[in-house]
Structures are given as structure tokens and as C-alpha cells.
Amino acid sequence: EMFFLYNNKLWKSDGTEIGTVEVKDLETYVKSIVIFNAKMHIFNGSKSFWVSDGTTAGTTKIEVDVNEFFHNSQYGIVGNELYFQANNDCGYEIWKTDGTAVGTKMVKDIHPTFDDNNIEDIIDLNGKAIFTASDGNWFGKELWISDGTEVGTKLLKDINQQGSNGSSPQNYFQFNDKILFSADNGENGRELWVINAGVASLLKDINPGPRYSSPSNFILFNNEVYFSASTKEKGKEIWKTDGTEAG
Numbered sequence: 220e221m222f223f224l225y226n227n228k229l230w231k232s233d234g235t236e237i238g239t240v241e242v243k244d245l246e247t248y249v250k251s252i253v254i255f256n257a258k259m260h261i262f263n264g265s266k267s268f269w270v271s272d273g274t275t276a277g278t279t280k281i282e283v284d285v286n287e288f289f290h291n292s293q294y295g296i297v298g299n300e301l302y303f304q305a306n307n308d309c310g311y312e313i314w315k316t317d318g319t320a321v322g323t324k325m326v327k328d329i330h331p332t333f334d335d336n337n338i339e340d341i342i343d344l345n346g347k348a349i350f351t352a353s354d355g356n357w358f359g360k361e362l363w364i365s366d367g368t369e370v371g372t373k374l375l376k377d378i379n380q381q382g383s384n385g386s387s388p389q390n391y392f393q394f395n396d397k398i399l400f401s402a403d404n405g406e407n408g409r410e411l412w413v414i415n416a417g418v419a420s421l422l423k424d425i426n427p428g429p430r431y432s433s434p435s436n437f438i439l440f441n442n443e444v445y446f447s448a449s450t451k452e453k454g455k456e457i458w459k460t461d462g463t464e465a466g
Contacts, residue, residue: 243278295341297348304338311337327372330355342391359385376419381405392437
């Protein structure tokens with residue numbers, strides 16, 4: 220069956236007119252739909268979300284004390300839970316849900332003062348959430364990791380240690396047991412970094428010196444990762460890596 224939205228309602232179709240029916244009136248504009256644990260999780264950006272198995276009886280509204288879900292539409296499926304940014308009295312922080320009201324909670328108040336768009340680029344690494352965040356302690360936006368608990372949510376590495384500048388890690392891409400991403404350490408420009416065995420390090424300074432190579436658009440092909448990057452000599456071209464500096 221195919222599922223789709225029309226006029227703030229969830230519909231399904233088996234490809235025939237008689238088999239195209241309304242499943243549920245979702246009451247308001249839908250912001251995002253994420254499928255995990257074999258169910259649709261339908262977020263409207265306000266204090267509630269819907270969980271659906273594709274049937275009317277199996278589509279239920281989950282009410283949570285949150286001002287706004289999915290403020291910047293950033294999310295990541297980590298294990299059997301969904302991590303995302305939400306807003307409550309603590310500001311915009313890292314949250315998670317297992318699809319139930321009791322299992323929907325803030326993981327940690329990372330930035331105790333005002334924080335807009337504090338959480339970005341969430342990805343799963345061996346059952347832990349890797350993401351970008353700022354805690355307001357003059358680190359800027361840096362690399363964070365979480366095991367889903369408050370005590371287990373911490374700064375993984377302060378990549379840019381120049382004053383309060385952040386490295387702003389972006390473009391996380393899982394490759395076997397590693398995570399490739401781009402970051403700016405303040406010395407090499409925005410370059411290719413890797414998380415390997417829990418340690419983050421510069422994989423290669425593609426455009427030597429402070430110039431940016433800005434690696435992005437990662438895709439996997441034949442057990443290598445292809446991506447775009449720029450150098451002073453050749454401009455933006457296609458690159459590949461096997462996850463090692465030499466490769």
C-alpha cells in the first residue's frame with residue numbers, strides 16, 4: 220500500500236479507486252513523517268505527534284509537554300529510537316522518543332541559556348547518537364555524542380580550539396564502523412574528518428593550508444565513499460576514500 224497526505228489527513232491506497240481511503244484526520248499541518256520500528260511517526264511541530272501502523276484503529280495521538288517538535292527538521296534514527304530537536308522551557312535541546320508518551324523525553328539540557336537551532340546533523344554510530352551542538356561554554360558548535368542518558372551525553376571533541384569559535388561539524392556519513400564528516404579546526408579550513416573507534420581526527424587536508432575543500436555529498440559505491448571536494452589547483456571535483464588517509 221501507498222500512504223500520502225491530503226488536506227491534513229492521512230490516506231492510503233492499494234492502487235485502485237475503491238482501495239483509496241482516508242486513514243485519519245491529523246487535525247493540522249504535518250511537518251515531518253519518520254518511519255521507524257515499522258510505524259509512521261507523524262510530527263506537526265506542536266505539542267503532539269501521531270503514531271500509525273497504517274490503520275485507523277492503529278493511528279493514535281501522543282500528547283507531550285513540548286512547545287515545538289522538529290524546529291529545524293533535524294532528526295536521526297539511533298537504534299530503535301528517534302532523536303530530534305524540540306523546544307520546551309529549557310530551550311531547543313536534544314530529545315528522543317520510542318513512539319510512546321512515556322518514552323518521549325529530553326535527553327539533556329546542553330545549552331542552559333537561550334539556544335535557537337542548537338542541535339543539528341544527528342546520526343547513529345554503533346547505537347549512540349553523534350550530533351552537532353553548542354553548550355554555551357565558549358566551545359562554539361562542536362562534536363557531541365550521546366548514549367541516550369543525561370550523564371552519557373557529552374562533548375566528544377572540541378575540534379576548533381581557537382577562542383569561542385566552533386568547528387561546526389556537518390555532513391555526517393556512516394561508512395562501516397566509521398563516521399566521515401567535514402569540520403573546520405581553525406587551521407586547516409573545512410576538511411575531511413573521521414570518527415574511528417570513538418576518536419575524531421583529521422582524515423586528510425585535501426586543500427592544504429587554511430583554504431576549505433568543503434567535502435560533501437557523500438555516497439557509498441563498491442565499499443568506497445565518493446564525494447565532492449575543492450582544491451586550489453583543480454577546483455571542485457569528485458574524490459573517493461576507503462576511510463584511510465593514504466586511501
